[in-house]
Amino acid sequence: MTMRHLRPAAALIGVAALALTAACSGSESSGGSAEGGDWSIPDEDPTATVQVLGHQDTEIVQPVIDAFHEAHPDITIAYESVPFDQLNSVLDARIGNQDGNPDVYWADQPRIAALSSRGYTEDLTDQFAELTDAFDSAPLESSSFEDRLWSLPIANSTQLLYYNVDLLEQTGAELPSANPEERMTWEELHDRAQEAVDGGAENGFMFGQMHRYYQLEPLPVSMGGSAGGTGEGNLTPDITSDAWVDSMAFYQSLFTDGLHPTGVTPEQSSDEFLTGSTAYMVQGNWLVPSLAEADFEWGVAAHPSFDGGDPVTPTGSWSLAMSPFSDDKEAAAVFMRWMAIDDGGGYALFLEAPELPATPEGKEAYFARDIFSSDAGQDAAAIIDYETANTGVPRLQTVGYVEFEEILGRAFSDIANGADPATALASATDELTTAWAKYQ
């Protein structure tokens, strides 16, 4: 190769190498701790703009923001929406770069331990010490880690078994009882879903959040399995027990038996049920408001459990966390307090389709909404109240939750697509062991 040829060759190689490394180098963390702690919730509102990052669409959150602006005209909220699946990556990039944007962000409660350990959340313990009595204990606990408060809960959640009365009556099936003491077993639900499909329903059954740990944790736990981790800091994977393998075999059967649709994403599941195509669906309390517009009659029952197993439901929801690098912590705190605490929490009060509030005061207003006035709505309110008080199990509390959720989500997806449950869970265990090694 002559020099004339070598030069472009070397240039191309160089450009290729630089393009590659620049594409994924990210910025190196300089380390150090965030400045913080030296602030308080002001008596009078400062004039400031608070940048907020959330996973909800802007139009959904806008009525809440408008209500806040009315109550606190000097503070402007600049809300930015990021899809749920990308929220953590975006947060990681921005806060990892010690960016003052966002000031406040939606934080998934099981990630609080990971987020606070990484220095991504401001310690709110001192500033909110006298205000935490406003919360229910479970969501408050989910927003804390090692006895410090790292975020404010703005919502709680539970799951219910919804059904399409028209479809069930069409197949002559018996309607499930709304009494939580008479909840259906998963085995029974499988048979009923099969009957519905045989009777012409497009889908027999559907999980609202398929392949997600939040939704599927109750399956192994109902069979007596652990939340997925044991040992110090819950950093030893525990997902290959009989309870996990057998419950995942059941999960797979829903797909292989053609009862559960495969191409529907969690974002699309509620709409899929609302089209009237699905006989049964386990979905969160947030479906109730949408059902008011359904053009079929709907009913609701308690979340199923396995035959002989414990009744278990998912719980927990979202909190608001403050970035330690926020430039406007006082204004951010005013916004967070208004969202989570004032009058039961502005987030729950002004959201058109409200989420289950994390405060008793907010819950009173929630159950008084029109959406719960119908017979089915009354059943839903009673079940939500019962499940949040009796059967909710928190997700795995570990500093390695981010990896846990990601790896397990892929394993669930593989199982639904036909991978052997025991093999998929063993493989996920290997991945988890590697991913968690850095925390040991």
Added chain:
Amino acid sequence: MSVQARAAARTPATQRRGAGGGLGRRRSRRRTKELFWAAVFLLPALIAIVSMRIAPTVSAAVSSLHQGFPGGVLAAEFSGLANYSELFGNDMFRDTVIRTIVFNVIINPLQVAIALIISVLLTRKIVAPNLWRMLVFVPATVPIVGSSIVWGIAFRQDGPINAILAALGGNPQPFLTSPSQAMASIMVVISWIGIGYWMLFLVSGLQSIPDEYLEAAKLDRAGTIRTFFSITIPLLKRPLLFVLVADTVANFVLFVPIQMLTNGGPQNSTTMQMFNAYRTTYTYSSKNLGAAEVMILTVIMLAFVALQFRLLREDRPTRRKR
């Protein structure tokens, strides 16, 4: 040669020394001025290269030699090559490296070969060649995110491709949800996007081959295949090399279709190094480990590119004797 230079050439050497000194100073001043303006005009590009290419590269290399608690705001400590030994001791990472290499060994020659075949066909005497070229190129104009969404729908269990298969009497295929089909499906998507793009360079290369060579081959009674391999390919080496190298780089850093269509699954069958580095860096917050993965990917890719240069190097031109 300029007028001044010719005059200087005629002047005796002793006189030239004094006059040449003034001329040299003027030249030197002019040259300095030119260099100054060259530097001014090049400065934005140099700043961009240093800040957006060289600095991140050095940063990634340095970062890969550190270890720390995952997360961006806590200090990492120097750990030498610990990240590299950790990676090579991990079965899953080794599988990812092998998968990435196998993928590139298959996809790059395949894409370039298909692009070349289409280019040759479209430079033949056909009706409306520009229309055909445009049709092949159109997918390259669609943003890759849009293409991925469309293919995601096309490959669904209840999607149009399976509907066609069923209508033809075939069985519906799992495509993106099967570990044995997902990688091939990704290859289809990126080829659909890439082939039209690479075709443009090859069409231009084919059109720049002088007709005399082809006519000479015809006079020598060379057949189509012989002409293609003895005339077209040798004269197309430069554009071919560019396309192959650029295609290789693009495929080594493939990310969007994988994230959107399979998220590395099913059963990690489409987890490639670039996607894995992203996941390690941003999903698991292990920036140092992610940087080490990128450095390894860079080295492997450079080896590939160097090999391609070697395989496609042009023969050293022989000096013509007078």
